[in-house]
Amino acid sequence: MTPTATTIPATTGPRSVDETVALLASGDYVADRALATAVHLALAMHRPLFLEGEAGVGKTEIAKVLAKTLGRRLVRLQCYDGLDLASALYDWNYTRQLLEIRLAEAAGQHDKEALAKGIFDRRFLIERPLLQAITPEGGPAVLLIDELDRADEPFEAFLLELLADFQVTIPELGTIKAETPPVVILTSNRTREIHDALRRRCLYHWVDFPDAERERAILRLKAPGAPEKLSHQVVAFVQKLRQMDLFKMPGVAETIDWCGALSHLDAVELDPARVDETLGVLLKYQDDIARIRGAEAAALVSEAKAAP
Secondary structure, three states: OOOOOOOOOOOOOOOOHHHHHHHHHHOOOOOOHHHHHHHHHHHHHOOOEEEEOOOOOOHHHHHHHHHHHHOOEEEEEEOOOOOOHHHHOEEEOHHHHHHHHHHHHHOOOOOHHHHHHHHOOHHHEEEOHHHHOOOOOOOOEEEEEEOHHHOOHHHHHHHHHHHHHOEEEEOOOEEEEOOOOOEEEEEEOOOOOOOHHHHOOOEEEEOOOOOHHHHHHHHHHHOOOOOHHHHHHHHHHHHHHOOOOOOOOOOHHHHHHHHHHHHHOOOOOOOHHHHHHHHHHHOOOHHHHHHHOOHHHHHHHHHHHHOO
16 A cells, blocks of 8 residues: 655654654655665755765655655756756846836936846846745745756856855845755766765765665555566566676666556566567666577576566
């Protein structure tokens, strides 16, 4: 039976690691105790939580679940190569500012200093995710800075003031400080190293692939329609696959997708032919698919069926 999400007031939080485990479980997130401890401490100490790990192990989902169960709005900044301050923090609405200037000139206003001051007003400010997360509109937030390793290194410097004091400085307006600090989750797939200055401002946790028992529990929540035998064999197959030297090991997200795909095809257990036909759901690189397809897949199916 799927737990009902428990929402607690945004100003409070779980009072223990056990409560944090239960809180995450109520949002359909199966966490091990080490991860739950990191989340609990981040909430209790009001510190950003930096999560590293392979893609698809559930780092992003932590922020989504916390927003849902803590009753906070989710503000997501998806990082990418070339991300800059205007896209992440704020920008000015230049079109509206220009219109304001023309209207003022048409009305006979010629005080350039007053006009310049007037157009750099909050009315013309476009709030991007980092600024949205510390403004009170909409209530307290969970700020997800997702895949930070995809952004350029200089972008990390933009985050230091925010993560240290939950405030940002806009030259034309001054300093804006959060009334209620957001819960901050940063994620990285470790395609590059994140600078020590940013790491020091965060609590850290490496999110590893789950063991077989926990992955089966995840499938019971995320693929509830799958036959129990199929779910058991899928997990055993994927666990064996992760022990191989692949270009990209399948994450939990791929396990869920694969189990769901096999269920859609009315599979009740693994068989080599069906595995070969659906490997593109589980593996995302042709070299990995070519290596596994055929005899290797058949051997893994036999091992999965024999797994306790």
